[in-house]
Amino acid sequence: MTTQDESHSASLPQQAAGAAPTATKRPRVQWFAYLYILPAFLVIGVFHILPVGYAIWISLQSGAVRRFQFTGLDNYIRALNAPEFWSALQTTLFYTLGTVPMTMVLGLGIAYLLFQKIRGRGIYRTIYFMPYIISTVASAIVWAWVFDPRNGLANHALALFGIPAQQWLIEPTGVFKLIGDGLQVSVPSWAEGPSLALVGIMIFAVWQVLGFDVVIFLAGLGNINSELYEAARIDGATGWQLFRYITIPLLAPTTFFILVVSLIFSLQAFNHIYAMNRSAAQQLGGPLGTTRTLSIFMFQALYEQNRAGYASAIAVLLSLMILGLTLVQFRFLGRRSENG
Amino acid sequence: MNRDRLRKQIGTLLIHAVLAAGAALVLFPFVWMLLGSVKSYNEATTAGFIPREWLWSNYLDAVTVMNGSVPCQFDAANPLAILNQCLLLRYFFNTVFVGLFVVLGVLTTSVLAGYAFARLNFPGRNLLFGILLMTLMIPFELTLVPNFVFMTWFSTPESWLATTFGLSKEGLHNWINTYYALIVPFTASVFSIFLFRQFFRGIPNELFDAALLDGATHSQFLWSVVLPLSKPALVTSALLTFLGTWNALMWPLLVTNAPQMRPIQVGLAQFIGEAGTQVQLLMAGATLTVLPIMILYLILQRWFVEGISSAGIRG
Known part of the structure; x- marks a missing residue:
């Protein structure tokens, strides 16, 4: 993570020192940002986002964990009745x-x-x-x-x-x-x-x-x-x-x-x-x-x-x-x- | 003028009376618990406020009952063995161990992501942040069943390594009854990311420009300038995260069934059944689990209260 970070920012000091202070404000894509958000997205993706779709899929199954069988809306009908x-x-x-x-x-x-x-x-x-x-x-x-x-x-x-x-x-x-x-x-x-x-x-x-x-x-x-x-x-x-x-x-x-x-x-x-x-x-x-x-x-x-x-x-x-x-x-x- | 002052004083007195009565009501259960924890069974089950005889041994009895009627024994030659032998200490150890790692995980993931969303420029930034905020709308109940299924799918890293390299014939072990199940799913928090993003946005640009002039990279700037300035956000996030872990009940109930893996809340819930009608032991057990967090709260209460009010969420 650090290496990418350094290599990308290496050119920044000269730029900032050489040009007017406004140079740092020019939008410049910092690709290493994706590495910064990766750990958070990994955890949230696996344990928060993915489960939403999977929960809906499970709700269409009958049987215990690991022995699922598709039953359509049966669970919902059962619950509402x-x-x-x-x-x-x-x-x-x-x-x-x-x-x-x-x-x-x-x-x-x-x-x-x-x-x-x-x-x-x-x-x-x-x-x-x-x-x-x-x-x-x-x-x-x-x-x-x-x-x-x-x-x-x-x-x-x-x-x-x-x-x-x-x-x-x-x-x-x-x-x-x-x-x-x-x-x-x-x-x-x-x-x-x-x-x-x-x-x-x-x-x-x-x-x-x-x-x-x-x-x-x-x-x-x-x-x-x-x-x-x-x-x-x-x-x-x-x-x-x-x-x-x-x-x-x-x-x-x-x-x-x-x-x-x-x-x-x-x-x-x-x-x-x-x-x-x-x-x-x-x-x-x-x-x-x-x-x-x-x-x-x-x-x-x-x-x-x-x-x-x-x-x-x-x-x-x-x-x-x-x-x-x-x-x-x-x-x-x-x-x-x-x-x- | 004098009448005004008198009226004001009476008003203040009334306010104090109401607040003190309320505070007494709020505190009463704690007092009742402490008093009950040192009474004999007979005294606890009959009316009477102050114990006639203070039975401190109730605490030891409660610990023994919690331990399945085996007294905890400390072995000086092998001090750590007490964690395997004494369930109450094990429950505490589990809670603190899990809490520390969850806090560490949340701080790491949220500081990095919060910094990226606050100060870095990359395509899709607003979209990705929007997706994160959307996940706040997902209730815990919805993800419960899938995550439980995941716990039966995932293998622990050590069992995977042992199997892959043929070191053990025990086979793969899933995440049920492991610390992984209690820690890993909670190592990121959208709320903390949001908190850090807001906090980092408030750090003046001049600091950043100065650091850049000194040749600092973003990671150096984050580590040596931003973090030391972020103590309030770090403490708030850490306390709220720890409080959340401390109070978790449904998830640990689902993913732990071995006594050695229970956090204190689940352990105490189990103890309720074991102590049965022995009220004084129940009160002693509750006191033992309440005291550490109460002391922590009294020391850190300013952070707790300000953390909650700045954050406006429930732990």
């Missing part, structure tokens, strides 16, 4: 709706408070961000213990309010039905909502990811020109008006970025669910499959049932959904790179 697929999709959407808005609202609130030139801001930021660094499995062990049906803290906390103990991570019943039963209101079956087990995992996930939103919102708040606040304050604006008419609109790009990134990540939810299921001694996706998201569903098809083609078909369907969202993000990232 499987009730498990639709319930996994529903679970994924529940998970997304339950975690993303909650994390963003809390994240923005905390970031806004931290931004008020508060003393000890650095310490608060360090604390709020800490769960994000800690491994999901280790923190899931603790949270599963908090949600333990017999001795967990969550039930002790409920007892303070006179609410009976719950089964939490092993409870497959929908959370709205549980609330309805508690209030002796009958809830129709379509409105039962996510299982209490999934809600427990969502609480854990919000706790873990919150710090990310806080830190990004803080960075976004830092980009807002402070003179705007001062000018508005001189005009007699109240704190709420400052927040509503300056912070919210000017923070929109940051909010949008967090929203899209969070949506994509929650559609791919796996780690939190895997770790919590395991910590609560449940089968993957349990109880009764109520925490089985699309990622978990795909993983089970591959890992537990050795159905690579079926797993690939599920992955393609999941990817199509994520693709739509990523396109939005890609546009945003492109715009950022032009500015940057």
Whole structure:
């Protein structure tokens, strides 16, 4: 790599020294650049680009790895006809709706408070961000213990309010039905909502990811020109008006970025669910499959049932959904790179 | 005026109250874990906050359980043997080993490519960069099955050499249960390339012109001028990459089934089943795996936080 580099640049010094400084700005093809990008393209080509086509090809096969047989669209038809697929999709959407808005609202609130030139801001930021660094499995062990049906803290906390103990991570019943039963209101079956087990995992996930939103919102708040606040304050604006008419609109790009990134990540939810299921001694996706998201569903098809083609078909369907969202993000990232 | 100041002080106090309550909620699970890790089983399973008796031996018990009920033994004559004998240390070693090589790989590939895309002129530059950005749209799930299949196709270099030169009759060994599977697919990151490209673009042209006048080549310029200036980008990329490896779960679950090859996350997930209902051991095991990264975080927290906020991605 070095030899090519040297031989090509050898003529450059004289040129630069002899001619006007603008000579270096004249476009001149530096062929060794291809050697610079080769290692990256090799890895990305083999492990990111090639697999896309191969994934689609595998999704048209039946049988285990290395014993593939072409079956056409069979895997897709099977997936779309499987009730498990639709319930996994529903679970994924529940998970997304339950975690993303909650994390963003809390994240923005905390970031806004931290931004008020508060003393000890650095310490608060360090604390709020800490769960994000800690491994999901280790923190899931603790949270599963908090949600333990017999001795967990969550039930002790409920007892303070006179609410009976719950089964939490092993409870497959929908959370709205549980609330309805508690209030002796009958809830129709379509409105039962996510299982209490999934809600427990969502609480854990919000706790873990919150710090990310806080830190990004803080960075976004830092980009807002402070003179705007001062000018508005001189005009007699109240704190709420400052927040509503300056912070919210000017923070929109940051909010949008967090929203899209969070949506994509929650559609791919796996780690939190895997770790919590395991910590609560449940089968993957349990109880009764109520925490089985699309990622978990795909993983089970591959890992537990050795159905690579079926797993690939599920992955393609999941990817199509994520693709739509990523396109939005890609546009945003492109715009950022032009500015940057 | 006085009333204004009073109002402001009350406001600040309220903000502190809310933030401190939130911080306490965020920290509580860690405190609960630490306290639980030194309680007896009976105490851990009944209410009560501070342990009456601090059972530090729980940590040793957890390590032993993780080891399949065989205690870890240190042999002074052969200190490295402990990595084969003590699973917890082996898990840590695997994670750090894999993490270091992935970081090294990502930094190498991204610095080179980032430099080429930022400062070199070659046909197809924008097109190739566009293709790279497009790969950001490919979700991990889509490439999972093919990459798993690749792992069963590829042969390890050492088994290939041994077979080719007739040194061993064991035959070819694929990448399942090897470090190759945990390292090689992750040695390039579009995100890091993007980060370095942005960073290198900000380096003033005058520096480059001066280096050229001194007769420097691009590789010399990159190595001795650009890299020393790029510490923030290097640290951000390294930390985010390491965090990604540290938290990886689905891929290591798929490609490792031998206990000796597990990274810490998978090892800990396995331990959950082994410890069963022994809560105090579970908490001890979790504490042992959390402490090193927590200490690292507290030392490097400024880099972590600024890295994430400048990069705006999840590790």
